[in-house]
Structure formats: structure tokens, C-alpha cells
Amino acid sequence: EPEVTQTPSHQVTQMGQEVILRCVPISNHLYFYWYRQILGQKVEFLVSFYNNEISEKSEIFDDQFSVERPDGSNFTLKIRSTKLEDSAMYFCASIGQGGYTEAFFGQGTRLTVV
Amino acid sequence: GQNIDQPTEMTATEGAIVQINCTYQTSGFNGLFWYQQHAGEAPTFLSYNVLDGLEEKGRFSSFLSRSKGYSYLLLKELQMKDSASYLCAVRNSGGYQKVTFGTGTKLQVIP
Numbered sequence: 069e070p071e072v073t074q075t076p077s078h079q080v081t082q083m084g085q086e087v088i089l090r091c092v093p094i095s096n097h098l099y100f101y102w103y104r105q106i107l108g109q110k111v112e113f114l115v116s117f118y119n120n121e122i123s124e125k126s127e128i129f130d131d132q133f134s135v136e137r138p139d140g141s142n143f144t145l146k147i148r149s150t151k152l153e154d155s156a157m158y159f160c161a162s163i164g165q166g167g168y169t170e171a172f173f174g175q176g177t178r179l180t181v182v
Numbered sequence: 183g184q185n186i187d188q189p190t191e192m193t194a195t196e197g198a199i200v201q202i203n204c205t206y207q208t209s210g211f212n213g214l215f216w217y218q219q220h221a222g223e224a225p226t227f228l229s230y231n232v233l234d235g236l237e238e239k240g241r242f243s244s245f246l247s248r249s250k251g252y253s254y255l256l257l258k259e260l261q262m263k264d265s266a267s268y269l270c271a272v273r274n275s276g277g278y279q280k281v282t283f284g285t286g287t288k289l290q291v292i293p
Contacts, residue, residue: 099279101280109285110269111219111225111269111271111283112283113280113283116279124280159225163279163281170215170230171215171227171281172227173217173224173225173226174224175223176224178222
């Protein structure tokens with residue numbers, strides 16, 4: 069069964085440092101997303117990416133965040149200068165073409181900013 | 183914009199049936215998902231409704247009424263492993279297919 073893979077599974081970083089979270093979506097999918105979930109809270113939309121550009125972003129996705137699909141397979145989320153409140157689980161998801169398709173989620177990266 | 187409402191917590195007994203409701207308001211609708219999420223893990227897909235009616239999949243069923251902006255997830259023959267959060271999520275009808283999640287319902291199954 070196809071799956072979305074994310075690396076690393078857990079990242080600890082110092083406040084102010086840059087982090088890059090990596091995702092490999094399902095190969096023939098067209099729509100890519102990043103979500104985050106702060107411990108005990110809801111899954112929050114960050115950004116969607118389609119046709120090699122950002123299609124929509126939330127208020128959370130400020131100038132500290134960026135996304136890239138550098139080589140046609142990887143999909144990365146960069147946080148330039150991490151803050152304590154960036155500590156969360158970050159989930160990558162992808163959706164294929166067609167009406168009846170679920171959003172496939174990766175297993176998540178737990179980011180801890182200290 | 184979108185607004186998705188679910189109860190925060192529910193408790194049910196092993197072997198029983200539980201119904202988790204979800205109401206939504208959205209400017210464009212292209213389907214509703216139910217996901218299960220165990221603590222510290224990624225959401226896992228349970229069901230997807232895009233037309234009105236009931237979709238049954240084993241012990242799990244999901245219902246949708248688009249005119250009422252309402253869905254429910256029905257879990258039968260509850261097992262202890264069903265203790266988890268259940269997330270209702272709505273997919274936009276726009277070109278970018280954004281999926282927006284509700285706050286989730288934390289279900290506790292007790293013996």
C-alpha cells in the first residue's frame with residue numbers, strides 16, 4: 069500500500085535554529101499539505117502546495133515558514149528561526165487526483181524546541 | 183471560511199455502540215472524512231462521504247447529510263482499542279482540495 073514518509077521522526081532543536089522537515093508524498097499525488105498539532109490540540113492546517121507553488125496558507129504560516137519541492141519527490145517544510153511555540157507534531161499529507169480519494173498522512177515529525 | 187463542531191469527549195462501554203456527531207459550515211464542500219488518531223500518532227483514514235447517506239465498513243459506519251451540514255460516525259461492538267480521538271474533516275470544493283479538521287472527539291471505552 070502506498071504511504072507518505074516523513075523524516076526525521078523526532079527533532080530536537082535550540083530556539084532560533086533553522087529546521088527542515090522532510091516528506092516524501094505518494095508518487096502520483098498532486099496536492100501536498102503540511103499540518104501541525106500542538107500537544108493536546110487540534111490538527112491545524114499550515115499550507116497547501118499544488119503545481120509547484122503554494123496554493124493556500126494559514127495565518128500560522130508566516131515568514132518564518134517556507135515549503136519546497138526541490139526534486140519532484142521530496143516536499144520540505146523549513147522553519148527559519150524556531151520558537152518555543154513551534155514545538156508540535158508536524159504532519160505531511162497528500163491527495164491524488166479524482167473525487168473519491170482520502171488524504172494520506174505521514175507518521176509525523178515531533179519537533180521539540182528547547 | 184469553515185467551521186466544524188464535534189463533542190470534545192465521550193465515554194462508552196466495551197461492546198456497546200457509540201455515535202459521534204459532526205456539524206460543519208463551509209463555503210464549498212467536496213466531502214467529509216473521518217480519521218482515527220491515537221495519542222502521539224498520525225491520523226488514520228476511516229471513511230469518506232461525498233454523497234448523502236450511510237457508508238458502512240465493518241464495525242464503522244459514517245453518515246452524511248449535506249443539506250443539514252451534518253455527519254456522524256457510528257462505532258459498533260466497541261473494543262478497548264477503539265479508545266482514541268476521532269477527527270471530522272471537511273474537504274473544500276475549490277481547486278486545491280484543502281482538508282480542514284475539527285477539534286476531534288476523544289473517545290474513552292471502558293470495560
